[in-house]
Amino acid sequence: MQSANKFPRWLIICLAFPLAVLNGWLLLLVLQYFQPLVSVFAAAILVAFILDYPIQFLQQRGVKRDTAVVVVLLLALVIIGGLGITLVPIILQQLNELATILPSWIDSGRQQIQTFQEWAVNQQLPVNLSGLATQFTDRLSSQLQNLTGQLVSFAFDTIGSVFNILVTVVLTFYLVLNGERMWDGVFKWLPARFSPQVRQSLREDFNNYFIGQATLATIVGFAMTLAFLALRVPLGLLFGIGIGFLAFFPFGTGIGISLVSLLVALQNFWLGVEVLAIAVAIDQVNANFIAPRLLGNLTGLNPVWVFVSLLIGGKLGGLLGVLIAVPLASFFKSIADSLREVIMKQLDGSESESTALNESVVIASKGLASDAGN
Numbered sequence: 001m002q003s004a005n006k007f008p009r010w011l012i013i014c015l016a017f018p019l020a021v022l023n024g025w026l027l028l029l030v031l032q033y034f035q036p037l038v039s040v041f042a043a044a045i046l047v048a049f050i051l052d053y054p055i056q057f058l059q060q061r062g063v064k065r066d067t068a069v070v071v072v073l074l075l076a077l078v079i080i081g082g083l084g085i086t087l088v089p090i091i092l093q094q095l096n097e098l099a100t101i102l103p104s105w106i107d108s109g110r111q112q113i114q115t116f117q118e119w120a121v122n123q124q125l126p127v128n129l130s131g132l133a134t135q136f137t138d139r140l141s142s143q144l145q146n147l148t149g150q151l152v153s154f155a156f157d158t159i160g161s162v163f164n165i166l167v168t169v170v171l172t173f174y175l176v177l178n179g180e181r182m183w184d185g186v187f188k189w190l191p192a193r194f195s196p197q198v199r200q201s202l203r204e205d206f207n208n209y210f211i212g213q214a215t216l217a218t219i220v221g222f223a224m225t226l227a228f229l230a231l232r233v234p235l236g237l238l239f240g241i242g243i244g245f246l247a248f249f250p251f252g253t254g255i256g257i258s259l260v261s262l263l264v265a266l267q268n269f270w271l272g273v274e275v276l277a278i279a280v281a282i283d284q285v286n287a288n289f290i291a292p293r294l295l296g297n298l299t300g301l302n303p304v305w306v307f308v309s310l311l312i313g314g315k316l317g318g319l320l321g322v323l324i325a326v327p328l329a330s331f332f333k334s335i336a337d338s339l340r341e342v343i344m345k346q347l348d349g350s351e352s353e354s355t356a357l358n359e360s361v362v363i364a365s366k367g368l369a370s371d372a373g374n
Contacts, residue, residue: 028316036164039320044168046324048175050210051076055176069176087241094238101234109266201334209327217248220286227278233264233271243279249322250306253283305329 031038051072058068175182187195221244228236239260246252257279265272306326313325 039318040164040168041171042320042324044171044175045179046210046320047168047172048179049206050214051172051176052179053207053211073173073176091238091241094235098235098238105263105266108268112266112269197338198335201338202331205327205331205334206324209330213248216286216290217244219290220244220247220253220282223282223286224279227282228275231271231274231278233275234267239264250303250310250326253286257283305333 054072054075055065055068058071059065063071183199187199190198221241224243225237225240228240233239243253243256243260246256257276261272261276261279263272264275306329309325309329310322313321313323313328315321
């Protein structure tokens with residue numbers, strides 16, 4: 001280390017960067033090799049982390065932890081079982097229905113464009129959408145059919161992987177019961193002065209993000225579903241819940257609104273415009289009045305870095321990676337800010353010490369010069 005400190009800082013950084021990339025690549029290979037165990041373990045940790053919030057809430061009200069754990073787990077199983085019996089079959093049915101009627105919607109959209117083209121020709125407007133409309137609808141049809149098929153297969157594959165679900169449930173149960181001791185052992189490997197700060201920052205970032213995002217997604221999904229049912233939008237339940245699910249992710253609400261409005265406009269253009277207007281109004285109310293009260297400046301990240309973290313998380317971990325990308329990025333930012341403050345304080349301290357030393361040398365030299373003059 002003493003010999004390494006003699007190298008220039010730029011050379012140390014240049015040597016450390018490829019080593020960090022190589023270690024990250026090896027870690028990614030290890031994680032991919034142990035799939036789906038890594039995803040099951042990460043999902044169990046995430047669910048246990050979320051369930052710990054109501055458990056602590058009950059503990060603060062005087063309920064013992066064991067009793068609170070049992071109550072929260074039973075309540076979660078009841079809620080999941082109720083949704084699985086009532087809501088999930090309807091969603092799967094509407095997904096299949098969407099895959100069935102999507103070609104007819106594409107044909108309806110093509111006919112609407114053709115009708116607009118004929119009207120533009122009669123009005124002598126310089127508009128020619130025939131070739132562009134054919135190319136656009138053909139490409140849109142293939143993309144939407146692939147997307148719908150992937151969603152249906154993903155839903156059935158998720159429900160069909162009973163073993164992974166059971167393992168996740170069992171592992172979540174043990175993490176809720178004994179997770180505190182496990183994390184104590186993990187954080188003991190960190191330096192004593194950093195361990196409490198890392199643990200608190202990790203808990204706050206994940207806890208606040210998921211609780212806030214889950215609340216916002218629930219509000220958005222409920223409001224969108226009611227609005228679509230009131231407008232008698234075809235597959236309104238599926239579209240409302242779909243936008244609510246996407247609202248759990250940053251930028252997801254806008255993507256969901258655009259996709260749903262486009263799909264409805266293929267079947268009925270003016271109904272698609274109404275869906276777009278109502279959905280944007282609900283989103284603006286949520287973004288300007290509800291979200292600031294629930295989230296505030298939660299992550300502290302620039303929107304550009306949020307988008308970059310989502311892309312990296314999706315590339316490395318798929319849907320689960322997208323889910324935890326933003327709180328992880330926020331956690332790394334808070335740790336980096338803390339380290340920067342420590343380094344700046346050390347540099348300021350060393351500069352003040354060197355300044356004091358120089359002042360003492362100057363004073364001593366002046367004293368010697370005055371003595372020599374006398």
